[in-house]
Amino acid sequence: MNPPDILELKKIVGEENLRDSKADLYVYGADASVYEGKAFVVVKPRTIPAVQELMAYADKNSIPVIPRGSGSGMCGQTVPVKGGIVLDMKGLNRILEVNVNDAYCRVEPGVVDDDLNRALSPHGFFYPPTPASSRIATIGGEIGNNASGTRSVKYGAARDSVLGMKVVLANGDCVNLGSRTRVASSGYPLERLMIGSEGTLAVIVEATLKFVPLPKFRCMGIANFNKLEQAGDAISEIIASGCSPSMLELIDKVAITAVNQSMNLGLPDVEAILLFEADGMVMEAVDFEIEKAREICAAHQGSGIEVSYDAKERERIFAGRKKLFPALSRYREYLASTSLADDMAVPFSRMADTARKIHETADKHGIIMTAYGHCGAGCMHTKILMDTTKGAQWEAAREAIAEIYEHVRSVDGTTSAEHGIGMSKAPAFKQEKHDLLDLMRSVKKAFDPKGILNPGKLMDAPDDWMSAARLRYVTQEGKDA
């Protein structure tokens, strides 16, 4: 792969939209993963023709291009591991159309999730895939990773909200995928193939999204369980009963401890807390769902059950979950919260034993792991809390992760629920999808014959995540972990 000609790039995007200072390359070299890399240059195109020209130039000269939103990805998706050009798509950040009569909106990829929802809200609608990082996450990045969040149990992931998109191909051609209509069966659904492709197939420059009515009522509930398995049984029964919660969250003991320590919330000393929410246009319908969830929790020895429609009360109930992410970083001095094995999906009935397996495996290897997540969608989030200055802790993490993913595969789970693969989950992904890697490479080649789009990711990432790129940590032993 070749370095680009800075003068050529300036001609294409304009001098003011190109950065190559040391500081810029440092910032754009990392995302929310454990990795760092180094691009040759960062460009921020402001128009689709500029993206087209850039791609044509990069393709002709075999230069890697890494499309990037806000860099909130946790698996190294946007880390430039082969140099090249980081394409900062936040320069394309307009909401082009909110069409309520046709129930779609068209947005540029750099639009931030919360901003889109602020634009939809006055019309009485919302865009539901919303991840926890919605304050910064861009629609392009969400599509690239098939993002979802706490409400995916009812409203699905990005793949359930995308109708079509405009993409720039590796050769610079701009094409329309999908449709603006609610249903479509017009040939290969290439727009769906893009969802979760992590910037390796084409550059999304516009998306057509559907949206759903904002519910008038929300009610949130909480239940504490002495045993993880009791919470697990409650989850399965809620699902099997045909209950339709708009949220169903599991918080494990490690997470409870972290939140209590860091925020003094006084959550009970139990193995698991379940949060459940129902929403709707009519209070009776919300009551119906909440009552079912409440009864099932009680039947499985859930204690301290509370439910509330009141906004302030809901906020109080949800506080533990909301503050979880920052709280984990303050769990114990010297322990950093690293995004490793950060999300996996398992069938609903396997949430509890998967959480148990995660804790046991962490104990065995002398690290600390949380197991919380959107159990209504089978999504388990984990963080590894470890002393990143110790090489031995990294080795322990490597072994623990391999064992945990082996368990995930054994219960018919999948490597990633909503964060994607990037590099950190590539080994587990490659084991899970071993029989599809060649097919994925052929598909990649159909879109990107020279392999310039985000190289070194997914099926093309190394088999060992620890050596996939430089880690953003230095061990006391004086070398990278």
Next chain:
Amino acid sequence: MNPPDILELKKIVGEENLRDSKADLYVYGADASVYEGKAFVVVKPRTIPAVQELMAYADKNSIPVIPRGSGSGMCGQTVPVKGGIVLDMKGLNRILEVNVNDAYCRVEPGVVDDDLNRALSPHGFFYPPTPASSRIATIGGEIGNNASGTRSVKYGAARDSVLGMKVVLANGDCVNLGSRTRVASSGYPLERLMIGSEGTLAVIVEATLKFVPLPKFRCMGIANFNKLEQAGDAISEIIASGCSPSMLELIDKVAITAVNQSMNLGLPDVEAILLFEADGMVMEAVDFEIEKAREICAAHQGSGIEVSYDAKERERIFAGRKKLFPALSRYREYLASTSLADDMAVPFSRMADTARKIHETADKHGIIMTAYGHCGAGCMHTKILMDTTKGAQWEAAREAIAEIYEHVRSVDGTTSAEHGIGMSKAPAFKQEKHDLLDLMRSVKKAFDPKGILNPGKLMDAPDDWMSAARLRYVTQEGKDA
């Protein structure tokens, strides 16, 4: 392309699962489209290894293979136009698992939609993509065409219900696509690429589907509109209001006439009838949606508005829509109902003017066309009623169809909503997706390098639908239309 060796095939599937009599080849040569073709042989494998062996044999010997469910496709998807082997997938018709705790089921591709729903119903769930042909349509065929039906406005199409699948590739390899989990972001979503690929990429041998709770209450309403445009405005406003009907159907004047003539239903002499339905677990929630729809219909001069929860009354209200399809065949002596331009999707706000355009274009060309459909999903169904013994009528149909699809594209519509492309819609499809055809061919090649899977369909179908295959009609002029 080569003919297969019958003895070899008998060894693979067993003598009892192979047919090559003249009558069998005739039956399996056609589907519900205007076309007929001729396969060399029909085989009905009973196991996945048999499918694998067949594909490996066909691939090695460059023999076309046409996967087929019940042959209810309307666009020629399963018509064997290059000879070869018709793969009757109804030999694989077991429901393998109904897992209520994990909210998925696993089925073989030959399972009939209604049979699956009969199996889910005792658990309190249903599989919603259900097309009108659900008595015969198979799950494999529905996935191959991204099928949907009257309830797609609320519950989506096949693509919204498929979690994963097992497919046999052209080379005989059997691989798992997607997952069993509710969410997943583990690399390219190849399972989604399969949905709507019409048997051209791989052979589906198992599908993992999600299902949704059966609603306890259903309420149906009807409103008559003197002008199509009034109905159109009501549709747009229902959508824009955030109303969530479980069904929203448009019946046009031609369809009303057909139903009245054939069944003496006494539907009013208006330009359009809207049927609307809401469903839910709680009656207050259903009332809320129905009242909103009813008010909006009234505000747009809808008359004769009725709503009912009663099953018999709902049946009576829906009778016109339900009997529409057979009624069209009895519209007038000598006129046959042909599946041409049979479904297109347009944005909600363009339903009325698209219906108007269809009627005007038909009038201009001396044919009769209906325009009815699932307007809650932007899906417009049409039939051309014509004297198929007259070559001039076929020519008129060709011109009318071209003009109508030009309109569909001009209003941001798409060629097919839920029936697929096959051959009859290939010209319109190729015009709509002109910039994607090479990319689709490259993707096809990645899956099926020798091009043995259902050749001559989609992007590889001829530019003129009338000469794509032999038509199942003979004109008085003594030659094929």
